[in-house]
Amino acid sequence: MTSHIKFQVKQLIRISYDFLLRCIFHILSVGPIPTHIAFIMDGNRRYARKNNIGLKDRYRPGFLALMSRVKHCYELGVKYITIFAFSLDNLRRQPEEIQRLMELLREKIEVFLENDGFIKKYGVRLYFVGNLTVLGEDIHAAANRLMEETANNTTTYLLVCVGYTSTYEMVHAFEESIHLGKENRIIELEDIEKQMYMSIAPKPDILIRSSGETRLSNFLLWQTEFSLLYCPSALWPELGLWHMVWALLNYQRHYAYFQKKMKN
Template identity: 50%
Template sequence: MTEKMEEERTSRIIGRFLGGLSSTIRRFLFRIMSSGPIPQHIAFIMDGNRRFAKKWKLEEGAGHKAGFLALMSVLKYCYEIGVKYVTVYAFSLDNFNRRPDEVQYVMDLMHEKIEGFLKELDMVNRYGIRVLFIGDLNRLNDPVRVAAEKAMEATAMNSKTYLLVCVAYTSSHEIPRAIYEACEERNRRNVGEVEEEEEEAEEVIKVGDLEKKMYMGVVPDPDILVRSSGETRLSNFLLWQTSNSLLYSPTALWPEMGLRHVVWTVLKYQKNYPYLEKKKKQA
């Protein structure tokens, strides 16, 4: 039996066990797990919504709706277990190249779900969630951008946990933008410099300068990156930030993701924690 098959078998066993747990017992389990290291930041590539709809012969768009419900559950479990930051890849800049009607449908759905999210502020405030939309928000249509701004404003006072939603985002856009802004800032600082040696020293752009200008510079790098549906591609997502992150790709399509996958994600992180910490120290 391959390691991948063994992982899936173990995950299914965990799923059958967890499926019958009450919320009280679930929290007790999480408390036991928290005796070990808990990832501070988990990033998700939510892959498989359309395949889920095709698999179950659902109408177009039903997979994305099911995926939103899965996201709400995954967020709840992550925050209950002690994860502070959750990042999700909601819409790539490259996705704007899809059929216009498909792009419009996803924009409409995104607007609907953000508005729905705003109606659940009791739950949001219970977990102390601050929502941040990450990416080139000017590419979004007006209703989605306005809704995103309202969500960020409504949760701006929260700081217990964070949800980062990457929309109109790719790393190949984020990195050159950060380089440009770091250079622009350095040029502004150099205005008025008269000593040539000082001016030359100020020309150097350091890694820290770039990271401050990254969209994702507001939070720590992910400890683990999870991509559903068994795919192992990063798809232009957090390429800069995941150089020392653990990668995990369960075969479940995104709408099928649930408690057992969150538990298994944390267990994988705990198993690999000594190695990950060693690599971070060497970086």
């Protein structure tokens, strides 16, 4: 087969695939589309061992998978995306792995700052959520700069939870509520919720944890009371569009039930 014919075959496959995607998205759009999907990106280390990827590049496939998920959420009409990028509990890992995680985070922030094509294409506004002081001054400053430079984007909101655990978030919200509360005034539930790191977004409609694990691992405990939990066996870099489609179909199937529970 000549290179020209190979090229034509690839083009035909690509056109057919794009047409199939448009059909799927059109069918899904008939039903309710979630506003907010959260991800626990589990399985990066297992994927690296499975594919003989060294520590230096262990998290790169996971970053590429994240870019694909943002793209698919954008195409499906999902406005808010939250990812559990770095837990406070991750600080217990080996120092070299923590250092590599921080280096990768710094590297990707710098890539976004220098080349904002992806951010502009999908209208992404970045939020870094959690105790950012654990990142170090240079990464903290770069994260703040990226949040400032994307502040006018309103199409897609990407919340990156770093230095985060749900219990830490709740303690922080309680402390802030007490600090801001007036003398002899009872602190209400809404006062606490306003001080949550995640108050910048609606509560997640779907929480997806890759690798088949069914634990929340101290992530969004306050916000996921009525969230659909979906735990495919695929490791995070293996999570694909079809997993997203299946999650949306399950959400639409249970939509009436969730709406009824939230109203009660």
